[in-house]
Amino acid sequence: MKRFLFLLFLGALPLHVSFPLTPPEELVVAFLPGQISLNPLNAFSATEAQVYTALYEGLVSYDPATLDPVPGAASSWEVSPDGKTYTFRIREEAKFSNGDPVTAMDFRNSWLKFLHPDTKAEYSFLYDIIAGARDYRTGKNPDPNSVQIRVLSEKRLQIVLEHPSTHFLKILCHHSFVPIHPSLLEQKDWNSLSEVPGNGPYRIVEQKPDAWILKKNPHYWDTANVSIATIRFLFMQDPLSVTRRFNDYEIHWVAGGMSIDQVLYKDTIIVNPMFxxxxxxxxxxxxxxxxxxxxxxxxxxxxxxxxxxxxxxxxxxxxxxxxxxxxxxxxxxxxxxxxxxxxxxxxxxxxxxxxxxxxxxxxxxxxxxxxxxxxxxxxxxxxxxxxxxxxxxxxxxxxxxxxxxxxxxxxxxxxxxxxxxxxxxxxxxxxxxxxxxxxxxxxxxxxxxxxxxxxxxxxxxxxxxxxxxxxxxxxxxxxxxSPAINLIDLQFLEGWYPNPLDIHPFKYLKFTPFKPLPGVIQRKEALPYLSRGF
The missing domain is CATH 3.10.105.10 (Dipeptide-binding Protein; Domain 3)
Incomplete structure (x- = not known):
């Protein structure tokens, strides 16, 4: 009873807990280390798929909550009455991170590179839905013009399917359908490049084996609605160190390699069924x-x-x-x-x-x-x-x-x-x-x-x-x-939703301004923004 009364007494007092007045400008995400290729032609890991949501964008992209296809580099599209022909209109303002425009020809050339038998792209089979694609990628027909990917104009691309397919737009969300900058199509080793232009919401400004820094892409068509200015990727092997840094507010999202039993605040452990x-x-x-x-x-x-x-x-x-x-x-x-x-x-x-x-x-x-x-x-x-x-x-x-x-x-x-x-x-x-x-x-x-x-x-x-x-x-x-397991505090980060593919497009993420509970005094002294469990 004494303990209960003491807690009631404490509840009547204002809590002097410090929070900054503004959210941080940098999002810190921890991944397990791995061989991450910047070249979509040879990417196949789940980590690469997540990273690519920052660097590249296809004609359509994932809705962050439902994973339904939403307009990406294409502003709109039309489907023929027989369901086999899709005509996409690419945004006038769609550009690569170096300022070059994204065109229908960029998509056609990139996709044909994916399909070329010599490329041996892991996901090239996803293109089989397009008329002529399978015969071209397997070498049965060496003519690239046999693949029904047509450039109608600089900003209009037309795709003809082998058969009507209700899931075609969902397939297009995959990172194998992003455009590759023309200067990179014949590049063998991307690791030696000083710049890898992408058309996504972010660009890489610093790349080390254990950490990458990304900044907003000023040429991205929707950059005004990209909230977080900087993203830092950490590639860490030690789950105890990762979890300690998450508990200490140094990491905002752990996408892999955590020690669950060491997490201080259990409501930050997000587990959901995965496809x-x-x-x-x-x-x-x-x-x-x-x-x-x-x-x-x-x-x-x-x-x-x-x-x-x-x-x-x-x-x-x-x-x-x-x-x-x-x-x-x-x-x-x-x-x-x-x-x-x-x-x-x-x-x-x-x-x-x-x-x-x-x-x-x-x-x-x-x-x-x-x-x-x-x-x-x-x-x-x-x-x-x-x-x-x-x-x-x-x-x-x-x-x-x-x-x-x-x-x-x-x-x-x-x-x-x-x-x-x-x-x-x-x-x-x-x-x-x-x-x-x-x-x-x-x-x-x-x-x-x-x-x-x-x-x-x-x-x-x-x-x-x-x-x-x-x-x-x-x-x-x-x-x-397998379930999806992430560490993230959803009280302070919006735009991240549990979903069956465990993919979370970076452009939608934003920090939520903290609103102190009644009786909590907000100070200007800077303690970590993500203070939990007070």
């Missing part, structure tokens, strides 16, 4: 892993009740595509079945696993990856006497190492590029540059192609059939649907 899946996959070109019977047999020996558990995953997953309204559930592999596993191995010529080579795991560093790989390896050792090697690599190098092959199983956490099953399925087609499994299946490719000509529930059914091929054949072994 993402953590999975293991087989590298399929090599024998015997190119045999679906062998892959499925090994998958049927995994103790899924121990792997797909909340002790390991926040949201255990049995499917590659995260849950979507009206999307039919594919045929999945959910339980251990030793009898079927041994029958499949015998049928494939490996009775009781005899003759199978050593399984080589290549995984990024991290306790979760190690635990899952160890559970797989232990199950196969116990059932078949099969040996395994678990090789770990630092994350910044890991994605590059995967592309070199030489392994049996790898693992990835994949974040969808738009809220549609295709973003999880199209990358497994035989001609996709993101197909690290090197999986090739004509039936699967045909189903993806068939879906391009469909709409609504019929399209979803076809895509679900395609997903079933990946799951039944154990090309993909889903583990969990």
């Amino acid at each position: 993402a899946t953590y999975y293991f996959f087989f590298y399929t070109p090599d024998e015997p892993w190119n045999d679906a019977r062998v892959r499925r047999a090994l998958a049927l020996l995994i103790p899924w009740d121990k792997v797909r558990t909340k002790d390991i995953q926040f949201l255990p997953a049995k499917t590659l595509v995260p849950p979507l309204p009206r999307y039919p559930k594919p045929e999945t592999l959910e339980a251990t079945n030793r009898e079927e596993a041994f029958a499949l191995l015998k049928e494939a010529g490996f009775p009781e696993g005899k003759g199978l080579p050593t399984v080589v795991f290549k995984i990024p560093e991290g306790e979760e990856n190690r635990i899952v790989a160890a559970l797989f390896a232990a199950a196969w050792k116990e059932a078949l006497g099969l040996d395994s090697q678990i090789q770990t690599y630092p994350y910044p190098e890991y994605l590059t190492i995967l592309k070199e092959g030489g392994f049996t199983l790898g693992t990835v956490s994949w974040i969808g590029d738009f809220a549609d099953p295709l973003t999880f399925l199209q990358m497994w087609t035989s001609n996709s540059n993101l197909n690290d499994a090197k999986f090739a299946n004509p039936e699967f490719d045909a189903l993806i192609e068939k879906s391009f000509q469909q709409a609504g529930q019929e399209r979803y059914k076809t895509l679900s059939e395609a997903e079933s091929i990946l799951l039944k054949g154990a090309v993909v072994l889903p583990i969990g649907h």
Whole structure:
């Protein structure tokens, strides 16, 4: 009772807590370190996608709350009655950060560079929706004019699709559709450049291995509505140091690499479901892993009740595509079945696993990856006497190492590029540059192609059939649907919204002027702006 009365007494007194009268001009964001390319042609990480919202802008961009397409470099567009032809009007005031105008030809030349077979752009398959794009990027038709990207005038661009597509504008939000400055199209090494002109709301003014400084782009068409003058990116490996600096108000937003149990104010931990899946996959070109019977047999020996558990995953997953309204559930592999596993191995010529080579795991560093790989390896050792090697690599190098092959199983956490099953399925087609499994299946490719000509529930059914091929054949072994975890104080930063893609365009962010609660005296002495928990 005495403690209660004492608190009431304190509540009657004015609290002398200091806050500055104006918000800071610099936003500080912490990312995990990694190989961040300024060249959109070869970008594929989630960090690059977030950074690019500051540096580049496509014809359309993401609404920060809904992720719906909103006008970007294009002020408007028209769609033909048959739904196949889109005509975009590029803003007269659209410019690169060096003052050069952004034109329809810039978009056409950039997109054709993405598609050129020699570029090997990771996301070039996203262009397959455009008439002629697939044949050009796969080398079947070397004529760039066969791709239906047409320049009607300096500021008008026309796109003709293979088939009507209701999700075309959502795809255009992706950073693979941004314009590249003409001076950079043939540039091999961007790291040596003193300037990389972009057309986004910010430009880089200083770049070091552990920190970048960005300033507002004065030539950006909407610069008057960009609130924060300066952004500082920190690339930090130590989660304890990152979290301490967040607690001390030195970092405003932590986008990765935090220590959750060290966060002082729990309401700054923002967790939301994400359109993402953590999975293991087989590298399929090599024998015997190119045999679906062998892959499925090994998958049927995994103790899924121990792997797909909340002790390991926040949201255990049995499917590659995260849950979507009206999307039919594919045929999945959910339980251990030793009898079927041994029958499949015998049928494939490996009775009781005899003759199978050593399984080589290549995984990024991290306790979760190690635990899952160890559970797989232990199950196969116990059932078949099969040996395994678990090789770990630092994350910044890991994605590059995967592309070199030489392994049996790898693992990835994949974040969808738009809220549609295709973003999880199209990358497994035989001609996709993101197909690290090197999986090739004509039936699967045909189903993806068939879906391009469909709409609504019929399209979803076809895509679900395609997903079933990946799951039944154990090309993909889903583990969990990943949540998005950020540290950010939304009392003091507007324009940041939790969303399934965990992407937050920088142009919409702004500091909120602090309004003291009744009884709090605001002083002019400068204490950190983001004072919390008083």
